[in-house]
Amino acid sequence: MSLLPELRYPTVTELVWSARALAAQRPGDCRLWQVGVSRAGRPLHVLSVGQARRAVLVVAGAHANEPAGGPAALAVARRVLAEPELRADTSWHFLLCADPDGASLHVTPAPRSLFDYHLGFFRPAGAEQPEWAPAMLPPDRLPPETRALTGVIDALRPYVQVTLHGTDLGGSWVQLTKDVPGIAEPFAKSAAELHIPVETGASDAAGWPASGPGVHVMPAPGAGAAYPSMPDDARLSTWYHAHRYGGLTAVVEVPMWASDQVDDPAPHPAPAAAMRRLAGRLLRQSRAVDQVLADALPRLDGVGGPLLRAATWGLELVPGLAADWIHTRPADDTKAYIGSVDAFSRRLPLRAAAMLLRVLRETDDRAAPRLERLVEAWSESFAERFGARWVPLEHQIEHQARTIVAVALHARVRAG
Template identity: 80%
Template sequence: MSLLPELRYPSVPEVVATARVLAARRPALCTLREVGRSRAGRPLHLLSVGHARRAVLVVAGAHSNEPTGGATLLRVAERVLNERELRSDTSWHFLLCADPDGASLHVTPAPRSLYEYHLGFFRPAGHEQPEWSPAVLPPDRLPPETRALTGVIDELRPYLQVTLHGTDLGGSWVQLTKDIPGLAEPFATSAAELNIPVETGASDAAGWPASGPGVHVMPAPGAGAAYPSMPDDARSSTWYHAHRYGGLTAIVEVPMWASDLVDDPAPHPAPAVALRRLAARLLRDTAQVERALRDATPRLPDVDGPLLRAARWSLELVPGLAADWTHTPPADDSRAYVGSVDAFARRLPLRAASMLLRVLMAHDDRAAPGLERLVAAWSETFADRFRARWVPLEHQIEHQSRTVVAAALHARDRTA
């Protein structure tokens, strides 16, 4: 059975429909059940394969703008069904989409360019993200998606949780809440075979030790934060919920567009100077979006919808980050790290502008054409600066699914 009849990212309803087919095809091995509801009342589905007590939990859709995970999850589920040894002493559980509300608002199933991707862009504010909300909200204010995810972890007590993430442009990397010895080799081999660069200096893992190129391990408690301004802490996220049962979490990132500039471990000649320059550009770009938002706000009937909430949240991160990059010593002195920060500094204002643009276009606002030109120009500059090349969707899925299985096998050996 082909899980992807078209080379595009499947929607959440399509992922659920395919999971129903898998469950119906192997009812003795598979169950599909609802484990919660989103804020808007959309169901959250869990597909389970096998009956062993030792469990792996795979989570897709935690970030709505990272669409590879749904297809990867289906690939892994089919592989587990077809390979008895993968389920001989392990059950596999797949949360089909952690944020179906967010997924309904990100609308680029087959983007042909970064510009087209951003025309349909949505990524919710941090406190609305299922995995990250515990890092910024008190327990009694957690969204139902978060409570559903932690409830599944409490029920399954997985030795490994794998959460499927991605990046618009860059390379592939893995973040681990505890080390998985042996994972770096199959990860690197897969990336090389599929011509996907390994992001050796990912800004998301700034200051983390590495157990191999692109495999980053969360530092011990008490380690200084690379970005002191950031309001959240991964140790408070759902990634760490598995630790109370002796488990760990692997976050597997894969790019939509690749850049060979993010895997250069060579020392940058002046990393502190470069980061100060990037901070200054970030502030300039952000100021343009803030002016557009201030100008349009009096004309908009709903200024607290999810797109504008998310845009404002992105903009609010900027002053602190710019100060971090200006006044804090670089967490890494490699060209790869400076390149990753460069990409991060482009994303924040571009994403905010894109979400504001969607609102303006929906209301036929007079400022939409000018902002659309800005989004187009920034998208093109981003792609040109990093020499972006599309990673075939099949390769995105294959690399991410291989890494999931390798993490499960090596983590199982670690806990055996």
């Protein structure tokens, strides 16, 4: 299977260079400013276009392994500069990378396969993710990246925050903290034109009502969680911070590899049984990684760092999540949803294994070859099960860029 991408994702340094060049070319319309520093001292930059008080905030790079957001943000900045009507009464602000430390550790700028992608994979533990840290830590322990992001929201008071995310394999979808009427049509049109499937049953949005295919709106307070064991409460995240000022947040997801098996709205013949089966596989695969970790830990004495923390954190989520799937009624009974959960059940142990593999390779540990075989086999099985096809990078960028603009325009009507 050929999954060779035509281009590569830019580094954070390259994003900042491009933004600085735009600001130099259009000093009357653009400003590049630093809003904070990361835990490791890396600067966090915002590119602002326009000077109106009504503001749109676009956040890229909140997850290190989802690199399409940075170039998509710059694509929108260029469009806003080229189309004066977009900035006539609205200013646009682009946080180029919310987690530059994480981005420095995810090292697959041009993945040729899912296996290649996972060999350089990194995604930090939940409490170290800028958007989700407030859901897991007390205010006095929030990382500086989170404080920088909430500080930008406090300063700009955006009527809409658009945060750019991605999935390794699947389709595209949007999550909204408040409904934005009319967004489903331009979102679906863009996806169709660029041959990107709309993921109609995304497990990330389990329990969120749909206002259109692939567009999900946060449920009303008091609605039961689809996965009670998971720590990611959106109302405690930075997504909800914009609500303090009457705003809302849109989360735009785009796949690196597409699957044409994620948009089937037909009822699954046995969703509860399928969830139990997927929970069983999740537990088995995670135990396989746990066994490698337990064997290697005595030899890793004194070895720590974000890769090992993230791998361990991912494995710790598994027992509770598997219990949720076994004992909780499925949030959706469609084939699309069960397929999305299937993908989710593969990601958790695969990602933990991939990050642990990097730790073992760095220490030349004897368990590395065995774990590498697992990562390779699981990556290939994942790609084969879902018929993975690479989405050209320019299509990933274009779809996110179009959706950002559509959300901003429709949310502006909503805001009045």
